[in-house]
Amino acid sequence: MAQDLPGEVEVVIVGGGVVGCSLAYHLTQLGMSDVLLLERRQLTCGTTWHAAGLVGQLRATLNLTRLAQYTAELYAGLEAETGQATGFRQHGSLSLATTAERLEELRRGASMAKTFGLAVEEVSPAEAQALHPLLNVDDVVGCVFLPKDGQTNPVDTTLALAKGARAGGATIREGIAVTGVLVDDGRAAGVRTASGDVAARIVVNCAGMWGRELGRMAGVAVPLQACEHYYVVTEEIPGLKRDLPVLRDPDHCAYVKEDAGKLLVGAFERNARAWALDGIPPDFCFDELPEDWEHFLPVLESQARRLPVLQEAGIRTFFCGPESFTPDVRYLLGEAPELPGFYLACGFNSIGIQSAGGAGKVLAEWIRDGHPPMDLWDVDIRRLQPFQAAKSYLADRAPESLGLLYAMHWPHLQPQTARDLRLSPLHMRMQAAGACFGETAGWERPLWYAPAGVAPVPAYSYGRQNWFPHVAAECRAVRETVALFDQSPFAKFSLQGPEALAVLQRICANDVAVPPGRIVYTQWLNPRGGIEADLTVARIAEDLFWVVTGAAVARRDWTWLARHLPEGAGCCVTDITSGWAVLGLAGPASRALLQAVAEAPERLDAAACPFGHWVDLTIGAAPVRAMRLSYAGELGWELYVPSEFAISVFDRLQAAGPGTGLRLAGLHAMESCRLEKGFRHWGHDIGDEDTPLEAGLDFAVAIDRKPDFIGRDALLRQRDAGVTRRLVQFRLQDPEPLLYHNEPIWRDGRIAGYLTSGGYGHSLGAAVGMGYLHDGGGPVDPGFVAAGTYEIEIAGRRFPAAASLRPFHDPAGRRMRD
Numbered sequence: 081m082a083q084d085l086p087g088e089v090e091v092v093i094v095g096g097g098v099v100g101c102s103l104a105y106h107l108t109q110l111g112m113s114d115v116l117l118l119e120r121r122q123l124t125c126g127t128t129w130h131a132a133g134l135v136g137q138l139r140a141t142l143n144l145t146r147l148a149q150y151t152a153e154l155y156a157g158l159e160a161e162t163g164q165a166t167g168f169r170q171h172g173s174l175s176l177a178t179t180a181e182r183l184e185e186l187r188r189g190a191s192m193a194k195t196f197g198l199a200v201e202e203v204s205p206a207e208a209q210a211l212h213p214l215l216n217v218d219d220v221v222g223c224v225f226l227p228k229d230g231q232t233n234p235v236d237t238t239l240a241l242a243k244g245a246r247a248g249g250a251t252i253r254e255g256i257a258v259t260g261v262l263v264d265d266g267r268a269a270g271v272r273t274a275s276g277d278v279a280a281r282i283v284v285n286c287a288g289m290w291g292r293e294l295g296r297m298a299g300v301a302v303p304l305q306a307c308e309h310y311y312v313v314t315e316e317i318p319g320l321k322r323d324l325p326v327l328r329d330p331d332h333c334a335y336v337k338e339d340a341g342k343l344l345v346g347a348f349e350r351n352a353r354a355w356a357l358d359g360i361p362p363d364f365c366f367d368e369l370p371e372d373w374e375h376f377l378p379v380l381e382s383q384a385r386r387l388p389v390l391q392e393a394g395i396r397t398f399f400c401g402p403e404s405f406t407p408d409v410r411y412l413l414g415e416a417p418e419l420p421g422f423y424l425a426c427g428f429n430s431i432g433i434q435s436a437g438g439a440g441k442v443l444a445e446w447i448r449d450g451h452p453p454m455d456l457w458d459v460d461i462r463r464l465q466p467f468q469a470a471k472s473y474l475a476d477r478a479p480e481s482l483g484l485l486y487a488m489h490w491p492h493l494q495p496q497t498a499r500d501l502r503l504s505p506l507h508m509r510m511q512a513a514g515a516c517f518g519e520t521a522g523w524e525r526p527l528w529y530a531p532a533g534v535a536p537v538p539a540y541s542y543g544r545q546n547w548f549p550h551v552a553a554e555c556r557a558v559r560e561t562v563a564l565f566d567q568s569p570f571a572k573f574s575l576q577g578p579e580a581l582a583v584l585q586r587i588c589a590n591d592v593a594v595p596p597g598r599i600v601y602t603q604w605l606n607p608r609g610g611i612e613a614d615l616t617v618a619r620i621a622e623d624l625f626w627v628v629t630g631a632a633v634a635r636r637d638w639t640w641l642a643r644h645l646p647e648g649a650g651c652c653v654t655d656i657t658s659g660w661a662v663l664g665l666a667g668p669a670s671r672a673l674l675q676a677v678a679e680a681p682e683r684l685d686a687a688a689c690p691f692g693h694w695v696d697l698t699i700g701a702a703p704v705r706a707m708r709l710s711y712a713g714e715l716g717w718e719l720y721v722p723s724e725f726a727i728s729v730f731d732r733l734q735a736a737g738p739g740t741g742l743r744l745a746g747l748h749a750m751e752s753c754r755l756e757k758g759f760r761h762w763g764h765d766i767g768d769e770d771t772p773l774e775a776g777l778d779f780a781v782a783i784d785r786k787p788d789f790i791g792r793d794a795l796l797r798q799r800d801a802g803v804t805r806r807l808v809q810f811r812l813q814d815p816e817p818l819l820y821h822n823e824p825i826w827r828d829g830r831i832a833g834y835l836t837s838g839g840y841g842h843s844l845g846a847a848v849g850m851g852y853l854h855d856g857g858g859p860v861d862p863g864f865v866a867a868g869t870y871e872i873e874i875a876g877r878r879f880p881a882a883a884s885l886r887p888f889h890d891p892a893g894r895r896m897r898d
Contacts, residue, residue: 083253083255083256083275084275085116085253085256085273085275085276085278086116086251086278087276087277087278087279088270088278088279088280089114089115089116089251089278089279089280090112090114090115090280090281090282091107091112091114091115091116091280091281091282091283091284091447092115092116092117092118092270092271092278092280092282092283092284093115093116093117093118093284093286094118094258094271094283094284094285094286094287094294095117095118095119095126095285095286095287095288095290095291095294095426096117096118096119096120096122096123096124096125096238096242096252096254097123097124097126097127097128097238097286097288097432098124098128098131098234098237098238098241098432098433098436099286099288099425099426099428099432099435099436099439099440100117100119100284100286100425101117101123101238101239101241101242101245101252101436101440102241102436102437102439102440102441103284103286103425103439103440103443103444104117104241104242104245104250104252104440105241105242105244105245105248105250105440106440106441106443106444106445107245107248107250107444107447107448108244108245108247108248108249108250109244109248109444110444110445110448112444112447112448113248113249113250114249115245115249115250115251116250116251116252116253116278116280117242117245117250117251117252117253118253118256118257118258118271118273118278119252119253119254119255119256120255120256120257120258120290121254121255121365122254122255122365122366123238123239123242123252123254124234124235124238124239125365125366126288126289126290126364127288127289127401127402127403127404127432128234128235128238128288128432128433129234129235129366130234130368130399130401131234131403131430131432131433132231132311132335132337132344132346132433133167133231133232133233133234133237133337133433134173134229134231134326134335134337134431134433134434135148135151135152135155135168135170135229135230135231135232135433135434136148136173136226136229136326136431136434137149137151137152137198137226137228137229137434138189138192138193138196138198138200138226140458141458141822142195142196142834143454143455143456143458144438144458144459145193145196145198146196146438146454147435147437147438147439147441147442148434148435148438149196149197149198149438150437150438150441151434151435151436151437151438152170152228152229152230152434152437153437154437154441155168155230155232155237155437156168156170158237158240158241158244159240161240161244162240162243162244162247163243164236164239164240164243165233165236165240166232166233166236166237166240167231167232167233167236167237168230168231168232168233168237169230169231169232169323170227170228170229170230171229171230171231171323171324171325171326172211172225172226172227172228172229172230172325172326173225173226173229173325173326173327173328174203174208174211174212174223174224174225174325174326174327174328175223175224175225175226175328175330176208176217176220176223176327176328176329176330176331176386177220177221177222177223177224177331178219178220178221178329178331178332179221179331180221181488181541181542182221182330182331182488183221183222184542184875185488185489185542186202186222186223186224187202187222187224187875187876188542188820188822188823188874188875189224190202190224190875190876191823191824191873191874191875191876192822192823192824192834193226194824194831194873195822195824195831195833195834198226198228199226199227199228200224200225200226201224201225201227202222202223202224202225202876203223203224203225204222204223205217205220205221205222205223207223207225208220208223208225211225211325212324212325212327213321214324214387214388214389215327215386215387216385216386216387216388225325229325229326230326231326231337232433234433237433241436241440256273256274256275257273257274258271258272258273258294258297259272259273259274259297260272260297261283261294261297261298261422262277262279263298263299263419266419266420267419267420267421268280268282268283268298268419268420268421268422269281269283269421270283271283281421282421282423282447283298283421283422283423284422284423284424284425284443284447285298285300285302285422285423285424285425285426286425286426287426288404288426288428288432289304289305289306289356289360289402289403289404290360291304291404291412291424291426291427292304292305292469293359293360295416295424295469298416298418298419298422299418299419300416300418300419300422300424301418301464301465301466301467301468301469302412302424302426302427302461302469303406303407303412303427303464303465303468303469303473303474304404304405304406304412304426304427304469304474304478305354305357305404305405305474305475305477305478306354306355306356306360306402306403306404306405306478307352307353307354307355307402307403307404307405307478307479307481307482308352308353308354308355308369308372308400308401308402309346309347309348309400309401309402309403309430309482310346310347310349310372310375310376310379310398310399310400311344311345311346311347311399312344312345312376312380312395312397312398312399313339313342313343313344313345313395313396313397313399314342314343314344314345314390314393314394314395314396315342315393315394315395315396316340316341316342317341317342317343317389317393320338320341320342320343321338322338322341323338324337324338327386327387328486329382329383329386330486330487332379332382332383332386333347333348333349333350333379333382333483333486334346334347334379334382334383334386334486335347335348335486336383336386336387342396343387343389343390343393345379345380345383345390347376347379348430348482348483348485348486349375349376349378349379349482349483350483350487351375351479351483352479352480352482352483353375353479354474354475354478354479355369355402356402357471357474357475358471360402367401368399368400368401369400369401369402370400371398371400372400373398376398376400403428403429403430403482404426404427404428404429405427405429405430405478405479405481405482406427406429406464406478406481407464407468407473407474407477407478407481407495407498408463408464408481409429409481409482409484409485410429410458410459410463411425411426411427411428411429411431411432411435411439411459412424412425412426412427412459412461412464413425413439413442413443413456413459413460413461414443414446414452414456414459414460414461414462415446415461416461417461417462417635417636417638417639418466420643423443423446423447424461425439425440425443429481429482429485430482430485439459442454442456451606452768454769455610455767455768455769455770457636457763457767457768460636462635462636462639463632463633463635463636464635465521465522465635467501467522468522473498473501476497476498477495477497477498479497480495480496480497488540490540490541490542491540491542491545491818491820492518492527492538492540492545492748493540494517494518494519494527494538495519499517499519499524500524501522501524502521502522502523502524502569503523503524504523504524504525504566504568504569504661504726505568505661505723505724505726505727506566506568506661506663506726506727506730507524509727509730509731510526510566510744513529513744514529514530514531514532514534514536515527515528515529515530515536515744515746516528516529516530516536516537516538516547516746518747520569520631520632521569521631521632521634521635523569523631525566525569525631525746525747526565526566526744526745526746526747527547527746527747527748528547528550528551528554528746528747528748528749529550529554529744529745529746530547530550531550534550542818542875543818544818547748548840551746551748551749551752551842552842553743554743554744554745554746554748554749555745555749555752555753555842555843556842556843557667557741557742557743557745558666558667558712558714558745558749558753559667559668559714559753559843560667560668560741561667561668561669561740561741561742561743562665562666562667562668562669562670562672562673562737562740562741562742562743563665563666563667563712563742563743563744563745563749564663564664564665564730564733564734564737564742564743564744564745565663565664565665565666565744565745565746565747565749565750566661566662566663566664567662567663567664567718568660568661568662568663568723568726569631569657570628570629570630570631570657570662570718571628571629571630571631571633571634571637571638571655571657572626572627572628572655572656572657572659572660572720573626573627573628573629573637573638573641573653573654573655573656573657574624574625574626574627574653574654574656575624575625575626575627575641575651575652575653576623576624576625576651576652576654577623577649577650577651577652578623578650578651579646579649579650579651580623580624580625580650580651581593581623581625583644583645583646583649583651584617584625585786585788585789586644586788586789586790587604587640587641587644587789587790588600588602588603588604588617588789589602589603589604589605589772589780589781589782589783589789589790589791589792589795590602590603590780590781590782591782591785591786592617592619592625594619595619596619596620596621596622597619597693597694597695598618598619598692598693598694599616599617599618599619599692599693599694599707599708599709600616600617600618600619600692601615601616601692601780602615602616602617602780603615603766603772603777603780603781604637604640604641604790605771605772605789605790605791605792605794605795606768606790606791607790607791607793607794608791608794609771609772609773609791609794609795609798610767610768610769610770610771610791611762611766611767611768611770611771611772611775611777612636612640612768613629613633613636613637613640613762614629614760614762614766615627615628615629615630615637616628616629616707616709618694618707623651626656627641630762632763633762633763634657638653638655641653644790658723659722659723660720660721660722660723661720661721661722661723661725661726661729662718662719662720662721663718663719663721663726663729663730663733664711664716664717664718664719665716665717665718665719665733666710666711666712666714666715666716666745666753667712667714667715667716667741668714668715668895669740669741669742670714670715670716670717670740671684671685671715672739672740673733673736673737673739673740673742674697674706674717674719676736676739676740677699677700677729677732677733677736678697678698678699678704678706679697679698679699682695682697684706686897686898689706689708690708690897691708691709691710691896691897692708692709693707693708694706694707694708699719699721699728699729699732699733700725700728700729700732701725701728702721702722702725702728702729703721703722703725704719704720704721704725704729705719705720705721706718706719706720707719707720710896711750711753711754711759712749712750712753712754712757713753713754713756713757713759713887713889713890713893713895713896714753714895714896715895715896715898716896751839752839752840752841752842753843753889755837755838755839755841755848755849755850756841756843756844756848756887756888756889757887757889757890758776758809758850758886758887758888758889760775760776760777760807760850761837764821764836764837765807765836765837765850766807770807770852771791771794771795771798771803772795773795773798773799773803774798774803774805774806774807774852775807776806776807776885781795783795783796783799802859802861803859803860803861804854804855804857804858804859804860805833805852805853805854805860806852806853806854806860806861806865806885807836807850807851807852807853808833808850808851808852808853808865808883808884808885809848809849809850809883809884809885809886809887809888810825810835810848810849810850810851810870810872810881810882810883810884811841811844811846811847811848811881811882811884811888812846812847812848812872812879812880812881813846813879813880813881813882814846814879814880815845815846817847817874817877817879818838818840818847818874819835819838819839819840819847819848819849819872819874820838820839821835821836821837821838821849822834822835823835823838823849823851823872823873823874824872824873825851825853825870825871825872826870826871826872826873826878827853827868827869827870828868828869832853832854832855832868833851833852833853833854834851834852835849835850835851835872836849836850836851836852837849837850838850841888841889843889844888844889848888849872853865853868853883862885865883865884865885866883868883870882870883
């Protein structure tokens, strides 16, 4: 039956689950009342209604943890605010470890929680049993308790958010299916329904497991896929305590919560299954999927041993329902790169309830302000690639994602499915040489090389993994002879036209008005001074520039550049990534090797080809653009080779290599070397909340030479006021412990920050890392850094560390400049 709809609104939200209702609520909290939420059937009828309702707070990063904390705070007061019961309770959560490796993971997470301000305790098996008397802890070696974690009723909580949204002026209509997305002049402009079109400045995809279908209507790739999710609910158990903490038993893929006098036992099993690959039935509403006892039985049997009361309790409900999962088990948030005005908040990987409050809040602020209120790169839709929305890709990857929720979260863990999709022209050569590959944005990239007789397969651990000695040898080649890296997945954009320089001068913080033949390291800043991109710009000709950035941020940086081209700009941008392979040479013998293969009479000495310059060479018959750059902190070049010539150039380098000690090297070696040199990594050490002044990158900012670039005014204000946080390099004194990231930094006996990245410095003989140091709001200057005594906490233990604002390796930078 047709319903009257407003002809035009400010924001239309598609999807009436907990996330859509949270967004509507938070938009009205910001004073944006011209909001219409459309639900195809009834509120919560997709996946929200059958959620377990867990409200955990510790997430993988600081900002995601802040959002989860906010969600708990919101739910705690929502019933009083709206008058709608929510069933929210905070009795904590208890995570069990049955292996030493799992205990190490839990302890590292507990240390991380301290830096995020979360209450956390490591408890013994006996103490865990006191908290949860039904537990059998015979095989438990340790536990972590988060006392502020909770649970809520998903339907009631959603209805409370909807009630709050209506009170703020939002309109919510059920029974309205969106059949199309309106587009005008390259922007989302509203939605089409059987009851008429609705024009809107902003369209938001909160359609849950229908999110991919709605994205297709708008021409937007939305990588998510519904998978089966199982749980059982027992009959009522006499005397069951109502204040039991939520139990997580990840080694057995299970969680258990008290549920109105019963126990709910759920699973995130390793052998998960995708559902509805060919499309969700149009009449799906509060539906369940067919039972499969055989599939769920191993989890139920493990929990009957964990909680013996289950051996006597009857099963009232066996439930299987769909949940949507993404390729990397992180949800999708933000404005679609393909279509301005079209936003996403979907793909919540079975943690929609605990994420909805925070996600709704930050997306509402993003819509209001036109930019995210904090660094949300972990969940930004721009991190994923369009091909990842393909059915065949998601059929393989999404079930693996579900299983990863409770799998071991090993350092450097690589996905097993949907691999070998984006291959460098040199892939077969690297594979034949013993490369163990890792995946980034679909690209297969060598992580390390196995010597003869060693399988190129990782053996995961929190300690020294099986590749550790092989990477050490690769790092020695970088520092002592020469190493070759396949860096072909670098994203490469060509900006050409008479106004190309003017456009880049506005976007780049550094001065790119250099002669052809020069390369400029620069950041792209937002108006708040935060770093949106960290990259190099090479001037190829008067009207031609190359922008080179990382594979993981290619889509983000492309979108930033394209959206900052003025209307009618006299230049165009082209993605030339696939056309050029990149071979990286690094090490003191790199010049000798390159000179040996380049056609004479090319000169490559420091006078003829200084650092930050490029020259065109011929190697064999291949044209090569040799850029004198180094991310390893050594003399080196990045050789840009037309893809069709890549193998011939590689083979000539290999043939000449024995005379210079050439060794193939992978990303683990590059990471070790860049950490020793203190080179920043966007997404870890720097992001859109960090300024160049805080990150120690002021040398790459032409703040006094350029009068007008994005972010300059913010930097001037910060320079005048002084920075209150500063990126500092740390080196452990003990050579044995390993750093990864998020480890707390202790200064003079109190937590004063956490590591943004960490690894082992093979030429330094100890673990190194970087992290932002703060003084509770006071100025952080070189004197403050030097005056402190430092420790880094790893899995509950503190280790003394040296701190430095200068790189530990070659602080003057002579090795890469000579």
